Amino acid sequence: MFINKWRIRRPLFWKLSISYLLVLIMPIIISSFVYNVAVQTVKNDAIQHNLLMLEQTRQIMDARLQEIEGIGKQIALDPKMNSLINAGIIEEGSPKHYLIWKAVNYSPNFHAINTFVLNYYVFFHNNSVVLSSDTAFPDIEWFWKSLFPDIVSLDKQEFQRMLWNRFHLSTFLPGGQVTLDHKQHQVLYYLHSFPVDSINNPLGVILVLIDQTQINHLLTRLDIGESGLVYISDEEGKVVTSVTGEQTKVAPEELAAKPIEDGFFKTANGEELYISRTVSSLNGWNYVSAVPTSMVLAKVQYIKNIIIASALLTIVLGIVLALFLGYRDWKPIKQLLQQLRGWLGSVEERYTNEYDYLNDSISRLIENHHLLNEKVQEHIPLLRQAFFRRLLYGEFVDDKEIKIFQKSVGLEISDQSFFVLLLRVDEAGRNESDPSLEEIRMLNIIIKNAIDRSLGHLTYFIYDIDENKFALIVEFNGEDKDRQLGIQEAKSMIQNLSHTLESCSQMRLSFAFGRVYKGIRDICVSFFEAKQALEYALSKNQGQRYARYEDIPQESDKYYFPIDLELRLINSIKSGNRTDVEQVLTLLYNENFQRRNLSVPDAEQLLYLMIGTVSRGLDQMKDLAIGELSIGKLQRKESIEELFCGIGEAYLDCCEAIQFKNQSDKTELRNQVEIFIQQNYVEGNLTLSMVADEFKTTEAMMYQFIKDHLGMTFSDYIESIRIRRACELLATREIPIKEVALMVGYSSDRTFRRAFKRVMGISPMAYSK
DSSP states (O other), rough: OOHHHHHHOHHHHHHHHHHHHHHHHHHHHHHHHHHHHHHHHHHHHHHHHHHHHHHHHHHHHHHHHHHHHHHHHHHHHHHHHHHHHHHHOTTTTTTTHHHHHHHHHOOOOOTTOTEEEEEEEEEESOOEEEESOOEEEEEEHHHHHHHHHSOOOOOOHHHHHHHHSOOOOOOOOOEEEEEEEOOOOOOOEEEEEOOOTTSSSSSSSEEEEHHHHHHHHHTTTSSTTOOOOOOOETTTTEEEEEEEEEOOOOOHHHHHHOOSSEEEEEOOOOEEEEEEEETTTTOOOOOEEEHHHHHTTHHHHHHHHHHHHHHHHHHHHHHHHHHHHHHHHHHHHHHHHHHHHHHHHHHHGSSSSSHHHHHHHHHHHHHHHHHHEEEEEEEHHHHHHHHHHHTTTTOSSSHHHHHHHHHHHHHOOOOOEEEEEEEEEEEEEEEOOOOOHHHHHHHHHHHHHEEEESSSSSSEEEEEEETTTEEEEEEOOOOOOOHHHHHHHHHHHHHHHHHHHHHHHEEEEEEEEEEOSSSSHHHHHHHHHHHHHHHHHHHHHSOOOOEGGGSSOOOTTTTOOOOHHHHHHHHHHTTTTTHHHHHHHHHHIIIISOOOOHHHHHHHHHHHHHHHHHHHHHHHGSSGGGOOOHHHHHHHTTOOOHHHHHHHHHHHHHHHHHHHHHHHHHHHHHHHHHHHHHHHHSSSTHHHHHHHHTTSSSSHHHHHHHHHHHHHHHHHHHHHHHHHHHHHHHHHHHSOOOHHHHHHOSOHHHHHHHHHHHHHSSSSHHHHO
């Protein structure tokens, strides 16, 4: 029951395991084919080896028998033998005994050159003398008594008929037992008649006794085991000689009497033998070996057993490995499934397997991601408008915030020179009803298209202030001369456009320019100047509603401290941006004390306003040097410019104090982030989102904070902590690498090994050694 439940709940695990098993089956099938081929090859080799050994034995036998034929022919051609053929009967005391003595003493001992030859004997038909290599018998009776003293079954008459009944030309015959030097020998006969011209009536016969023991010794070189046999039979099927094992149950004569072929042969008692046979071309003898099949195929059976055992072991190990690999691949999918259940809810019951669930879940995530992207894209124009609004009104704290914001809305504004152009659409004195919102929108589209055609070679951005007013932020990369040309070009284009609108739609276009400033933070200043210029252009009772900030007559008795500049000053002090504060103070000083001639009351009002602005806008100023600036200093008759510089120094002191405090806060936050990561890095699912949630910020802000203050990205920092801890654990050489991987937060040792090699340059195994 448990197994069935486990199988049902883990179909993906079984699919992965079966896929690995299928990979294993392919080499098993190929190995089976190779096995069959190998076994057949070894079987054929064993059979060929057995036949080859038998063939070698035949060749050796033929070589020895050919030597014996050569001995017989050499004796037959010996003149001493020919002289005895015609000697007739040699009586006692006859001088012909000299011929006998000469033939015996000068005959060679052939046993020294051919161990198969025991001795040879020469018989003469015209006399009774029998010669050998070392003696002479006066008649055949003496020969008979010498070689066959104890054999009564041998017929002497039959023996003589064998010698003289026909002409022998290198004839080999089965022999029997003889006595030589008082030793019993089993022999074969070699007969050769001479001279060759006496075929019908041979005058002499040479008999060579061949040692059958030497032949049997040669046959024993063939491995026949305990129940095999090997024999030699003549052309008539008579067994010449044989060698059998200790437990051989079939007689050589039984096999020789049957017409058997090479191959497997089953005896009457059920024993299976493998028959190998070769025929001598010298004398027609059959050389036959009958070896038990189990012995011939012993090597084949051994290889079979080895291969089968190896195959079974491979299958077992392959199954175990397939299950292990299947589990290894299934485990991360299982973890992913658990995360998906946490995100999407547990709805797996309606899916047949994990793949369907994963496919549907990922499809939903992708679909939600696309929908989210679409909604984000829908809001991008609004976000960009919000960005330009904050930029124009000086609401950004520092450059870093500007960069992060513009990156989030897909903008890339370089830190070049900028000026702001304000446009306003008004009715040109018509008496009809006010233009509809749709008409104004259409006019705005026409104006924007005209601007794009005319200023397409410039980099600019448009911000809609309201339905009939919008601002152009124009970027310049050239020198002052080029900037002036660009302004003149824009002025000319907008004037032409204004005339066209007024003539065709009774609408009039008013526009104004702010001055050119270096840096994106000063766009707000140019925007404020453009607003002042537009107000000045609208206040004139001239037909042309156009103005530049430089065209505004400066009031020498009014201080210069616009609200936009005040907001920028507050934000710069809040962020501790000393450089930006210095730029604003320089601008205020130039405008109020260089270009204007302020009265003392107006100058004092400006100073009070500067002190009050910071006091109202920054709670951090309560205990700082700005509080020391009071009416009392004015009453001490210090100059206005000295008081302005004192306020400026107090501003800069505030920047330094706030910067120090911010740095302290960031250091504390950095320490807290490091502690949190140190405590949770062993969790394999630790993500940047979890860290951001812990410190109540966004992923983007936390990513940038870690990169700025820890010197690396979040993933690199986590990896460095885990690898450093892994090095400490591996140094003990007692913990397996797989456990080390789990202890430092890796879900698999394979991922850990890759990360360790990437960071340390060597594998964990090599490091532990």
